Amino acid sequence: MSEFNIGLGNNDTQTRKDASSDFVSFWDKQAKNLSWFSTWEKTLDWNPPFAKWFVGGTINASYNALDIHQKNKAEKPAILWEGENGDSRVLTYNDMWKQVQKLANVLKSLGVKKGDRVTIYLPMIPELPISMLACARIGATHTVIFSGFSAAAIKDRIEDSKSKIVITADGGYRRGNVIKLKEVIDDAISDLDFVQNVIVVERTKNKISLSSKDKLWNQLMGNAFDVFPAEKLDSTHPLYILYTSGTTGKPKGVLHGTGGYLTHLHSTFKWAFDIKDSDVFFCTADIGWVTGHSYVVYGPLLHGATEVMYEGAPDFPNASRMWGIIEKYKVTIFYTTPTALRMFMKFGNDLPNSFDLSSLRLLGSVGEPINPEVWRWYFKIIGKEKCPIIDTWWQTETGGMLISALPGLETIPLKPGSGTLPIPGLKISVVDESGNEVPANTKGYLLIKNPWPGMLLTLWGDDKKYHDVYWSKYKNCYYPGDYALKDSDGYFWLLGRADDVLKVSGHRIGTAELESCLVSHNDVAESAVCGIPDEIKGEIIIAFVVLKQNVTKDVSLLEKELSIKIRNDIGAIATTQQIYFVSKLPKTRSGKIMRRLLKAIANNETIGDVSTLEDGAAVSEIQSAFDELKKSIQNKTK
Numbered sequence: 001m002s003e004f005n006i007g008l009g010n011n012d013t014q015t016r017k018d019a020s021s022d023f024v025s026f027w028d029k030q031a032k033n034l035s036w037f038s039t040w041e042k043t044l045d046w047n048p049p050f051a052k053w054f055v056g057g058t059i060n061a062s063y064n065a066l067d068i069h070q071k072n073k074a075e076k077p078a079i080l081w082e083g084e085n086g087d088s089r090v091l092t093y094n095d096m097w098k099q100v101q102k103l104a105n106v107l108k109s110l111g112v113k114k115g116d117r118v119t120i121y122l123p124m125i126p127e128l129p130i131s132m133l134a135c136a137r138i139g140a141t142h143t144v145i146f147s148g149f150s151a152a153a154i155k156d157r158i159e160d161s162k163s164k165i166v167i168t169a170d171g172g173y174r175r176g177n178v179i180k181l182k183e184v185i186d187d188a189i190s191d192l193d194f195v196q197n198v199i200v201v202e203r204t205k206n207k208i209s210l211s212s213k214d215k216l217w218n219q220l221m222g223n224a225f226d227v228f229p230a231e232k233l234d235s236t237h238p239l240y241i242l243y244t245s246g247t248t249g250k251p252k253g254v255l256h257g258t259g260g261y262l263t264h265l266h267s268t269f270k271w272a273f274d275i276k277d278s279d280v281f282f283c284t285a286d287i288g289w290v291t292g293h294s295y296v297v298y299g300p301l302l303h304g305a306t307e308v309m310y311e312g313a314p315d316f317p318n319a320s321r322m323w324g325i326i327e328k329y330k331v332t333i334f335y336t337t338p339t340a341l342r343m344f345m346k347f348g349n350d351l352p353n354s355f356d357l358s359s360l361r362l363l364g365s366v367g368e369p370i371n372p373e374v375w376r377w378y379f380k381i382i383g384k385e386k387c388p389i390i391d392t393w394w395q396t397e398t399g400g401m402l403i404s405a406l407p408g409l410e411t412i413p414l415k416p417g418s419g420t421l422p423i424p425g426l427k428i429s430v431v432d433e434s435g436n437e438v439p440a441n442t443k444g445y446l447l448i449k450n451p452w453p454g455m456l457l458t459l460w461g462d463d464k465k466y467h468d469v470y471w472s473k474y475k476n477c478y479y480p481g482d483y484a485l486k487d488s489d490g491y492f493w494l495l496g497r498a499d500d501v502l503k504v505s506g507h508r509i510g511t512a513e514l515e516s517c518l519v520s521h522n523d524v525a526e527s528a529v530c531g532i533p534d535e536i537k538g539e540i541i542i543a544f545v546v547l548k549q550n551v552t553k554d555v556s557l558l559e560k561e562l563s564i565k566i567r568n569d570i571g572a573i574a575t576t577q578q579i580y581f582v583s584k585l586p587k588t589r590s591g592k593i594m595r596r597l598l599k600a601i602a603n604n605e606t607i608g609d610v611s612t613l614e615d616g617a618a619v620s621e622i623q624s625a626f627d628e629l630k631k632s633i634q635n636k637t638k
Contacts, residue, residue: 010274010407010408010409010410010411011410011411012409012410013410015409015424016410016424018424019424019425020424023425023426023427023450024043024044025043026424026425027043027044027053027263027425027452027453028043028054030263030266030267030453031043031053031054031057031259031263031453033263033266033267034059034064034259034262034263034266034302035059035063035064035067035068036057036058036059036259037058037059037060037232038056038057038058038232039056039057040054040055040056040057040235040259041055041056041057042054042055042056043055044451046451048471048476049466049467049470049471049476049478050457050458050463051260051451051455051457052235052236052257053235053236053257053259053260053263053453054235054259054260054263054453055235055236056234056235057234057235057259058232058233058234058235059232059233059235059258059259059262060136060137060139060230060231060232060233060258061133061136061239061258061262061298062100062104062133062134062136062137062230063137063230064262064302065133065136065297065298065301065302066093066096066097066100066133066301067097067230068304069093069097069304070093070094070097072304073093073304074092074093074094074097075092075093075094076092076093076304076306077090077091077092077306078091078092078093078095078096078301078304078305078306078307079091079096079126079129079306079307079308079309080280080306080307080308080309080329081125081126081308081309081310081311082308082309082310082311082325082328082329083125083173083311083312084173084174084175084176084310084311084312084313084316085173085312089126091126093304096126096129096130096133096301098226099126099130099221099226100130100133100134100137100228101134101137101225101226101227101228102221102224102225102226102228103130103131103134103221103224104134104137104138104228105224105225105226105228106134106199106220106221106224107134107135107138107140107165108138108228109224110165110196110197110199110215111164111196112135112138112140112164112165113138113139113140114138114139114140114231114233114237115139115140115141116140116141116163116164116165117140117141117142117143117161117162117163117164117241118131118135118140118141118142118143118163118164118165118166118167119142119143119144119145119154119157119158119161119163119165119166119167120132120135120142120143120144120145120166120167120168121144121145121147121149121154121166121167121168121169121181121184121185122144122147122167122168122169122172122181122201123147123169123171123172123173123174123179123181123203123311124147124172124286124287124309124310124311124312125169125172125201125203125311126309127167127169127201127217128144128287129287129296129297129301129309131167132144132240132287132293132297133297133301135240136239136258137228137230137231138228138231139231139233139237141161141238141239141240141241142239142240142241143157143161143163143240143241143242143243143253144240144242144287144288144292144293145157145243145288146286146288146289147172147179147181147286147288148174148179148288149184150184151184151185151187151188152188153251154184154185154188155188155189155192156251157243157251157253158188158189158192158195159192160243160253160460160461161241161253161460162194163195164194164195164196164197165195165196165197165198165199166185166189166195166197166198166199167198167199167201167217168181168182168185168198168199168200168201169181169182169200169201169202169203169204170182170200170201170202170203170204170205170206170208171203171204171206172203172204172311173203173204173311173312174312174313175312175313175316176316176317178204178206180206180208182198182200182208182209183208185198186209186211195213196213197213197214197215198213198214198215199215199216199217199220200214200215200216200217201217202216202217202218233258234258234259235257235258235259235260236257236258236259236260236457237257237258238255238256238257238258238457239256239257239258239261240255240256240293241253241254241255241460242254242256242289242290242293242396244396252459252460252462252465252469253459253460253461253462254290254396254397254456254459254460255456255457255458255459255460256399256454256456256457257457259453260399260453260454260455261298261399261400261453261454262298262302263453263454264399264400264452264453264454265294265295265298265299265302265399265400265454266299266302266303267423268299268400268401268404268423268454269295269299269300269302269303269400270303270408271404271406271408271409271423271424272364272390272392272401272404272405272406272407272408273333273335273362273364273390273407273408274362274407274408275300275303275305275333275408276332277304278332279305279306279332279333280306280307280308280329280330280331280332280333280359281300281305281306281307281308281331281332281333281335282307282308282310282325282326282329282331282333282334282335283295283296283300283307283335283336283364284310284314284322284334284335284336284337284340285335285336285337285366289396290395290396290399291335291366291367294399294400294454295335295366295400296309299400308325308329308331310325314336314340314343314344315343315344319343319344319347319351320351320352320354320355322336322340322344323351323352323354323355323357324355326355326357326359326360327355327356327357327359330359331359331360332359332360332361332362333360333361333362333363333364334360334362334363334364334382335363335364335365335366336364336365336366337365337366337367337368337592338365338367338368338369338370338371338374339367339368339526339587339592339593341365341370341374341377341378342371342374342519342525342526343525343526345374345377345525345548346525346526346546346547346548346549347548347549348548348549348550349381352381352382353381357382357384358384360382360383360384360387361386361387362387362388362390362407363378363379363382363383363387363388363389363390364389364390364391364392365378365389365390365391365392366392366394366401367592368496368512368592369391369417369419369493369494369495369496369512369516370391370417371417371515371516371519371520372416372417372516372520373519373520374519375389375391375416375417376416379416388405388407388414389405389414390404390405390406390407391404391405391417391418391419391420392404392419393419393482393492393494395480396456397455397456397470397480398452398454398455398456398480399453399454399455399456400454401423402422402423402426402428402448402452403419403420403421403422403423403426403428403492403494404419404420404421404423405419405420405421406421406423409424415487415491417493417516418487418491418492418493419491419492419493419494420491420492421490421491421492422492425450425452426448426450426452427448427449427450428446428447428448428449428492429446429447429449429486430442430443430444430445430446430447430484430485430486430492431444431445431447431474432444432445433445435447435474435475435477438485440485440486440487440488441485441486441487441488442485443483443484443485443495443510444483444484444485445473445479445482445483445484445498446479446480446482446483446484446492446494447474447477447478447479448477448478448479448480449477455478481497481498481499482494482495482496482497482498483495483496483497483498483510483512494512495510495512495513496510496511496512496513497512500512500595502514502529502530502531502539502541504531504538504539504540504541504573504574509541509570509573509574511528511529511530511595513570514527514529514541514543514566514570514574515527515528515529517565517566517569517570517574518543518545518562518565518566520565520569521561521562521565523547523548523551523553523558524545524546524547524548524562525546525547525548526545526546526585526593527543527544527545527546528543528544528585528593528595528598529541529542529543529544529576530542530595530598530599531599532577540577541574541575541576541577542576542577542578542580543562543576543578543579543580544579544580544582544585544598545558545562545579545580545581545582546581546582546583546584546585547581555581558579558581559579559581562576562579563575563576563579586598
């Protein structure tokens with residue numbers, strides 16, 4: 001049972017009762033928390049696998065994020081922006097409102113109209129959410145590309161979306177360096193004639209070349225009128241395309257609508273974060289990923305919240321940067337990734353303990369399953385044993401969180417490592433290959449059995465792929481591709497991707513299970529495992545381990561301890577062939593371990609595009625480790 005029973009005192013049992021008795025009527029009620037220009041004729045048009053929510057209703061995301069706050073919150077800070085180089089800005093809701101309307105007029109003057117696509121390739125600066133909201137105001141579909149992608153990756157995305165306008169910057173700061181974004185865009189669109197204009201924000205003032213297509217942000221905005229009424233858009237109007245990251249192969253254009261998506265975000269942001277007018281919210285996600293769309297831009301602004309937005313790397317110029325930001329802005333709610341937390345753990349407890357984190361009242365986790373050991377560290381060291389932790393599960397495709405503790409709705413016991421319960425209105429099960437529910441505490445496939453408002457409309461330009469990828473494995477059910485188990489209390493435990501599985505002597509072993517076991521060792525901060533083909537066993541397991549700082553134990557002893565731990569915790573079948581101790585793992589700038597690279601190196605495959613990597617040096621270090629392994633194997637077989 002639970003080790004922690006801590007909440008914020010809310011206990012709204014009626015919400016779950018209403019949701020379970022009639023989920024369509026339930027979401028109908030939730031949608032009324034938004035401001036609509038006209039009400040809908042039908043709450044849900046469900047033609048599996050296509051769902052249309054609030055059919056006939058008209059709404060605008062920009063209006064709900066900004067206009068509705070002008071009467072009572074015009075001078076309230078919307079964004080407290082912190083640049084990596086020490087710059088800072090405060091933008092009120094009135095500032096945002098005026099800037100968004102100006103940019104909407106600029107885009108209109110450049111020929112952008114409802115239904116057009118606009119690509120946004122910007123660093124984490126306020127002009128990024130301003131650009132998104134200006135597109136939403138017009139009814140143009142925005143497609144944000146993370147500012148670490150290469151020219152080739154950007155070209156693929158712009159070509160697929162047929163964007164007529166690109167918004168970028170001269171550069172952005174990353175770990176003290178200037179990333180020359182305009183140069184990358186120039187390369188990406190060099191032969192894309194349909195791109196009519198590039199708007200350039202001058203962030204770093206590095207030298208750039210300007211063509212006849214290029215327009216400077218400040219010049220355009222300086223002459224723009226600051227009134228632009230929000231377009232009345234159909235509830236199902238496409239709000240954005242977000243391409244899934246290249247860590248899982250060729251990216252797919254996930255298409256999200258407006259009315260249903262906003263309803264989902266308004267509800268989950270309130271339930272999960274128990275948002276108050278006095279809160280200062282800080283989500284560390286880059287807006288280039290879905291967490292940034294949903295819980296940096298739209299979710300907080302729908303509620304008129306004040307939030308911190310940070311430009312740079314979480315550990316630059318040193319590993320105390322996050323704690324310094326929390327102390328400076330008196331952050332009350334902190335939402336980050338398990339990968340970042342494991343990195344922070346590596347530097348020990350003295351750093352966070354040297355900052356005043358007493359303003360915090362709620363902590364969150366997103367992006368991947370959180371190890372129980374990391375959960376406990378987060379709870380004790382960062383939250384000082386007084387902050388509930390919400391461990392949220394969701395995907396780019398789901399739009400918003402689907403499994404999470406909900407302190408703004410109810411107080412429930414918390415279990416380290418468990419996402420707890422589905423949000424109200426969701427029917428989620430753990431099933432076997434045939435779709436039958438498995439017994440409690442048995443690993444199976446996570447399955448969502450009913451539509452929800454935040455779900456993707458389809459994949460951009462590919463309805464068939466949408467059906468085949470998400471809806472073909474189990475009839476009329478959404479298959480997210482994750483392993484999970486549900487315990488006897490109905491709590492869900494996410495076990496990682498079903499395709500992140502090693503097959504050893506006929507047994508299927510999840511990488512998340514192995515990595516969690518390794519991280520639970522007191523000296524280990526991070527781990528990643530992958531498999532190498534083996535004629536006898538099918539695959540043999542290789543592990544990479546990052547140790548916490550100041551560990552002085554001999555590595556041969558540590559390797560022995562970790563091998564014994566795996567045997568004891570998982571079984572002899574999971575025994576690692578080799579454990580390598582490295583200083584870092586290959587990770588994207590959003591903090592996810594790029595297991596694709598590990599697999600590619602292990603299997604002598606082409607590594608491919610690594611432009612999203614946080615630090616390319618990690619690849620060479622991993623490659624050296626594998627080369628060393630190959631040599632040792634070859635020497636043994638001579």
